[in-house]
Amino acid sequence: MSRPIRLNAFAMNCVGHLAPGLWAHPRDQSHRYRELTYWMDLARLLEQGLFDALFLADVNGIYDVYGGKPDTAIRNAVQVPVNDPLQIVPAMAAVTRHLGFGITCSTASEHPFPFARRMSTLDHLTGGRAAWNIVTSFLASGAKSLGQDRLTAHDDRYAYADDYLDVCYKLWEESWADGAVIADKARGIYADPALVRPVQHQGPHFTVEGIHLSEPSPQRTPVLFQAGASGRGRLFAATHAECVFIGGPSRTVLKGYVKAIREQAAALGRDPRDLVIYNLHTVILGRTEREAREKLEDYRAHASLEAGLALLSGWTGIDLSQYDPDDPFRRIHTEAGQSAIDSFTSADPNKVWTIRELAQWAALGGRGPVSVGTAASVADELQAWAAETGVDGFNLAFAVMPETFTDVIEHLIPELQRRGVYQTAYAEGTLRQKLFGRGDRLRSPHPAAGHRQALSA
Amino acid sequence: MSRPIRLNAFAMNCVGHLAPGLWAHPRDQSHRYRELTYWMDLARLLEQGLFDALFLADVNGIYDVYGGKPDTAIRNAVQVPVNDPLQIVPAMAAVTRHLGFGITCSTASEHPFPFARRMSTLDHLTGGRAAWNIVTSFLASGAKSLGQDRLTAHDDRYAYADDYLDVCYKLWEESWADGAVIADKARGIYADPALVRPVQHQGPHFTVEGIHLSEPSPQRTPVLFQAGASGRGRLFAATHAECVFIGGPSRTVLKGYVKAIREQAAALGRDPRDLVIYNLHTVILGRTEREAREKLEDYRAHASLEAGLALLSGWTGIDLSQYDPDDPFRRIHTEAGQSAIDSFTSADPNKVWTIRELAQWAALGGRGPVSVGTAASVADELQAWAAETGVDGFNLAFAVMPETFTDVIEHLIPELQRRGVYQTAYAEGTLRQKLFGRGDRLRSPHPAAGHRQALSA
Numbered sequence: 001m002s003r004p005i006r007l008n009a010f011a012m013n014c015v016g017h018l019a020p021g022l023w024a025h026p027r028d029q030s031h032r033y034r035e036l037t038y039w040m041d042l043a044r045l046l047e048q049g050l051f052d053a054l055f056l057a058d059v060n061g062i063y064d065v066y067g068g069k070p071d072t073a074i075r076n077a078v079q080v081p082v083n084d085p086l087q088i089v090p091a092m093a094a095v096t097r098h099l100g101f102g103i104t105c106s107t108a109s110e111h112p113f114p115f116a117r118r119m120s121t122l123d124h125l126t127g128g129r130a131a132w133n134i135v136t137s138f139l140a141s142g143a144k145s146l147g148q149d150r151l152t153a154h155d156d157r158y159a160y161a162d163d164y165l166d167v168c169y170k171l172w173e174e175s176w177a178d179g180a181v182i183a184d185k186a187r188g189i190y191a192d193p194a195l196v197r198p199v200q201h202q203g204p205h206f207t208v209e210g211i212h213l214s215e216p217s218p219q220r221t222p223v224l225f226q227a228g229a230s231g232r233g234r235l236f237a238a239t240h241a242e243c244v245f246i247g248g249p250s251r252t253v254l255k256g257y258v259k260a261i262r263e264q265a266a267a268l269g270r271d272p273r274d275l276v277i278y279n280l281h282t283v284i285l286g287r288t289e290r291e292a293r294e295k296l297e298d299y300r301a302h303a304s305l306e307a308g309l310a311l312l313s314g315w316t317g318i319d320l321s322q323y324d325p326d327d328p329f330r331r332i333h334t335e336a337g338q339s340a341i342d343s344f345t346s347a348d349p350n351k352v353w354t355i356r357e358l359a360q361w362a363a364l365g366g367r368g369p370v371s372v373g374t375a376a377s378v379a380d381e382l383q384a385w386a387a388e389t390g391v392d393g394f395n396l397a398f399a400v401m402p403e404t405f406t407d408v409i410e411h412l413i414p415e416l417q418r419r420g421v422y423q424t425a426y427a428e429g430t431l432r433q434k435l436f437g438r439g440d441r442l443r444s445p446h447p448a449a450g451h452r453q454a455l456s457a
Numbered sequence: 458m459s460r461p462i463r464l465n466a467f468a469m470n471c472v473g474h475l476a477p478g479l480w481a482h483p484r485d486q487s488h489r490y491r492e493l494t495y496w497m498d499l500a501r502l503l504e505q506g507l508f509d510a511l512f513l514a515d516v517n518g519i520y521d522v523y524g525g526k527p528d529t530a531i532r533n534a535v536q537v538p539v540n541d542p543l544q545i546v547p548a549m550a551a552v553t554r555h556l557g558f559g560i561t562c563s564t565a566s567e568h569p570f571p572f573a574r575r576m577s578t579l580d581h582l583t584g585g586r587a588a589w590n591i592v593t594s595f596l597a598s599g600a601k602s603l604g605q606d607r608l609t610a611h612d613d614r615y616a617y618a619d620d621y622l623d624v625c626y627k628l629w630e631e632s633w634a635d636g637a638v639i640a641d642k643a644r645g646i647y648a649d650p651a652l653v654r655p656v657q658h659q660g661p662h663f664t665v666e667g668i669h670l671s672e673p674s675p676q677r678t679p680v681l682f683q684a685g686a687s688g689r690g691r692l693f694a695a696t697h698a699e700c701v702f703i704g705g706p707s708r709t710v711l712k713g714y715v716k717a718i719r720e721q722a723a724a725l726g727r728d729p730r731d732l733v734i735y736n737l738h739t740v741i742l743g744r745t746e747r748e749a750r751e752k753l754e755d756y757r758a759h760a761s762l763e764a765g766l767a768l769l770s771g772w773t774g775i776d777l778s779q780y781d782p783d784d785p786f787r788r789i790h791t792e793a794g795q796s797a798i799d800s801f802t803s804a805d806p807n808k809v810w811t812i813r814e815l816a817q818w819a820a821l822g823g824r825g826p827v828s829v830g831t832a833a834s835v836a837d838e839l840q841a842w843a844a845e846t847g848v849d850g851f852n853l854a855f856a857v858m859p860e861t862f863t864d865v866i867e868h869l870i871p872e873l874q875r876r877g878v879y880q881t882a883y884a885e886g887t888l889r890q891k892l893f894g895r896g897d898r899l900r901s902p903h904p905a906a907g908h909r910q911a912l913s914a
Contacts, residue, residue: 013578015647016647023642023647024642024643026642031647034581034582034674035582036547036550036551036582037551040551060570060571060670061667061670062667062668062670069650070650070653070668071650074648074650075646075647075649076646076647077647080668080670081633081648081671081672082670083574083577083578083670083671084575084578084579086543086575087543087544087547087575087578087579087582088547088582089544089547090493090545090547090548091548091550091582093493094494094497094548094551109568109571110567110568111567111603111604113517113602114517114541114603117540117541118541118543118544120540121540121541121544122541124491124540125492125493125540125544125545125548141667142667144665144666144667145570145665145666145667146568146570146571146665147568147664147665181538183488185481185483185488188481188533188759188761189532190472190473190480190488190532190534191531191534192531192532193526193528193529193532196527196531198527206604207604208601208603208604209602210518210519210601210602211519211527211531213517213537213539214538214539214540215538217491302645304645
């Protein structure tokens with residue numbers, strides 16, 4: 001086929017993800033997030049649509065910048081309450097065979113030794129369908145919950161994450177050699193101790209001594225996602241990520257970002273094709289353009305401006321309650337909110353965006369583009385985005401759950417398939433094999449592969 | 458019915474739990490521990506047998522005392538490799554409706570803020586069937602993996618655990634009032650911010666500020682299990698535990714322990730009936746006494762002495778590789794191994810136990826009694842144990858998985874039911890309601906309930 005388009009579904013173990021307010025839409029099912037069947041039904045649906053993965057966001061704090069308190073977030077269920085994303089995966093894995101699962105976990109949350117075991121367990125139980133979205137945390141409220149006075153400085157968080165990953169790679173790749181597990185009932189030998197070695201790690205942040213508690217899982221290191229957009233974040237992503245998740249609102253900005261990160265990966269000796277880049281995107285589909293527009297209006301009527309303001313305040317670090325919603329956004333330009341503001345306003349640099357307009361966008365679409373139309377016109381748009389920017393696919397947010405995904409599967413995917421730009425069956429194998437077609441394990445010169453070589457030496 | 462007997466099943470997300478070596482038995486399925494279907498089948502089976510819960514052990518390190526290295530443990534799969542117990546539960550919950558799930562998590566492993574969310578998530582997804590077995594860790598190898606030079610002193614670990622629980626109780630019981638979640642689509646209000654309050658905790662070990670990220674789960678605080686047998690551990694259990702899990706090898710010792718812990722709970726103002734006590738027990742059943750004996754011999758032929766020595770060395774902290782297996786155990790009496798030795802030898806204080814005998818016991822039965830016989834004779838034994846010691850039930854370890862549990866369900870449970878001492882149907886409701894019949898939530902004067910009252914004040 002011509003250059004294929006890849007799709008992930010983007011969700012969160014909570015009521016209001018990137019369309020807060022829409023949980024109150026009569027057809028929305030998000031309030032059922034505490035039920036296993038809600039997630040199992042979603043997983044079956046996504047597998048029917050041949051999605052690469054369900055990508056699960058997470059936060060370790062609350063959106064309390066708006067008005068200096070969490071009230072707006074709590075009232076509108078803006079990413080709070082929010083449950084552990086990890087635990088919904090095993091039930092979804094039990095009813096699917098191919099769908100991948102990307103779990104967001106912060107390096108600020110758990111010591112890498114038990115964390116590495118969690119990811120190995122997930123990779124075992126899913127038969128090699130686990131992915132980890134590496135985040136370093138951005139909410140100050142999360143730091144306070146962990147007894148820290150303030151967030152660690154941005155660049156220091158990445159240095160900490162580098163050390164954290166180093167521990168994980170050693171545990172995943174270096175501790176148990178291939179062939180260590182024999183599982184020979186006749187001889188009564190489960191594993192060969194000569195092929196299992198303790199990790200000895202003395203890093204700037206972690207000192208770890210011990211063997212990995214899990215035997216090697218199908219992928220060893222789970223597929224690595226990263227979303228860093230800053231300079232330091234991009235270096236981190238170019239070094240470690242296999243899948244990059246971005247929320248570029250304009251084709252120009254996105255094209256520059258995609259080019260820069262592929263170049264940076266190449267400069268580190270990696271094959272730029274070893275990076276799959278997904279852009280955040282929301283699609284709203286109708287059988288006619290008019291029906292799609294009406295659906296958008298219906299959704300917008302349920303979207304919450306207040307919720308959008310709470311999200312936007314959290315992302316920018318600016319308490320937007322102090323301003324008139326009809327103020328132009330660029331007037332309240334601060335250094336802290338710089339990159340978030342750029343990311344938004346770059347969608348149309350000549351437009352004077354008001355706070356209200358950006359909050360409405362945040363409340364339906366997050367920070368990514370929103371395409372509204374028939375399957376044909378939305379397919380045109382997605383193809384144009386991919387062609388112009390060099391992204392490999394889209395991380396689809398939902399407006400109404402599961403309606404957004406049902407619409408995509410019933411209308412958009414068949415259209416993309418007719419155009420020969422969407423897979424018509426899953427490839428066999430682990431998530432990594434499906435994505436890259438070059439085996440289950442990370443390959444040199446990725447830093448994880450270096451650890452595996454160290455073992456065979 | 459007359460005084461009912463309660464049963465839990467005891468297992469671990471690994472190959473060799475309390476019968477290491479037996480994974481190599483031709484009928485044993487333990488090597489399938491990485492497959493979701495293995496656990497889902499087990500959960501269905503246990504629910505068929507009306508078990509209270511599947512109780513999942515865990516360790517955060519390896520058994521490396523024997524010979525001063527982990528080789529014996531690795532070769533025999535003695536609780537290594539061992540995967541995260543948490544993640545097998547959601548898939549099991551999806552195929553059952555009543556079975557409870559007790560998860561062992563160490564207070565040494567994760568900060569209480571994210572941990573509290575994990576347990577709330579588990580309680581939500583299981584519909585109120587979550588239990589937490591609180592452990593404070595005993596393996597030095599686990600401490601080294603977390604970058605600590607040595608294990609924290611035993612009593613200090615309990616002080617740390619007290620502070621840890623205090624944080625958890627505040628998050629579970631105090632942060633979200635009953636009625637905080639409205640979920641009113643018509644008004645677009647998910648929760649009432651006036652009924653959600655940040656926890657402010659300044660303890661000796663943890664400083665936590667923030668609201669609990671999960672809304673209240675059916676039980677709020679999961680059912681609390683504890684296994685502390687030392688003086689300090691018993692005080693901790695009498696204060697916090699609802700279910701106590703012990704491994705008393707003799708009726709005399711067990712009776713004393715049960716009496717002491719119920720008295721200690723009463724002295725703290727708790728109703729002694731609010732403690733359900735399960736003793737570790739292994740049963741091996743045959744249709745005739747002879748068949749049961751033959752089954753035991755067949756199992757013993759697969760049990761590994763070396764694996765038993767590794768377990769026993771880990772539990773006692775004594776490297777038993779330095780001794781002749783036929784040495785009497787009491788000769789190597791050390792202060793460190795004191796309580797473990799007492800626990801074993803008290804089964805028959807006049808007997809001169811050799812290292813070999815105790816290691817063989819460790820390798821089939823752990824530290825608990827082993828009953829071998831027909832359903833009738835084993836039922837007699839269990840009833841006698843319960844009557845003489847005051848325990849409420851048994852935490853059944855397995856020899857061969859799932860055969861041990863299949864035998865129990867086919868033979869022993871019908872016998873106990875005929876005698877009117879085993880439930881014939883599950884009670885409705887959460888695990889706590891099933892166990893105590895007095896509601897879903899912890900009641901005063903349990904320390905968790907105190908936090909809930911603080912909120913309504």
